[in-house]
Amino acid sequence: MATRTIIVPEGMEFIRDELGYAPAVRVEQRLYIAGQIGRGSDRQLVADKEAQFTQVFENLRQVLEAAGAGFEHLVEVTSYLTDMRDLPLYMQVRDRYMAGCYPAWTAIGAASLCGAPGYFLEVKAIAELD
Structure with missing residues (x-):
């Protein structure tokens, strides 16, 4: 069996400890x-939509950096949006972080995220490390 290493950036310990x-x-x-x-x-x-999208990418950056990686290591990205009309805004924010990176990408419309109102975006990804 391959070795699994849990990556927990500083400040995200509650995800492991409280959310499991x-x-x-x-x-x-x-x-x-x-x-x-x-x-x-x-x-x-984060309530403001553009600021929330930016926070999503900041959180993604923190996780990548904790693993010794960057956005250029991403090979697949899946975006879940509660309103597909927000796709142009998503792409604007994404391009601030991923300009020149071309991972495979899927965007999915979702009725809700995190079981609570006010969440507009969730992004999961796979990266290939050196």
């Missing part, structure tokens, strides 16, 4: 990143 899952799991050279949402370091949902 890992922000990411490394298996050999592959990093599986759990869905990132627009909660800040204070664990509060």
Whole structure:
């Protein structure tokens, strides 16, 4: 069996300890990143839509960096949006972080996220590490 390493960036320990899952799991050279949402370091949902989308990518960046990686290591991204009309905004924010990176990408419309109102975006990803 391949070695599994749990990746928990500083400030995200509550995800493992209270919610019972890992922000990411490394298996050999592959990093599986759990869905990132627009909660800040204070664990509060960011209300403004563009700011929430930015927070999602900041959280994704933190997970990647904790694993010694960056956005250029992403090979697959799945985006869940509660309103597909937000796709242009999503792509604007995404391109601030992933310009020049071309992972495989799937966007999925979702009725709700995290079982609570106000969440507009969740992004999960897979990265291939050096």
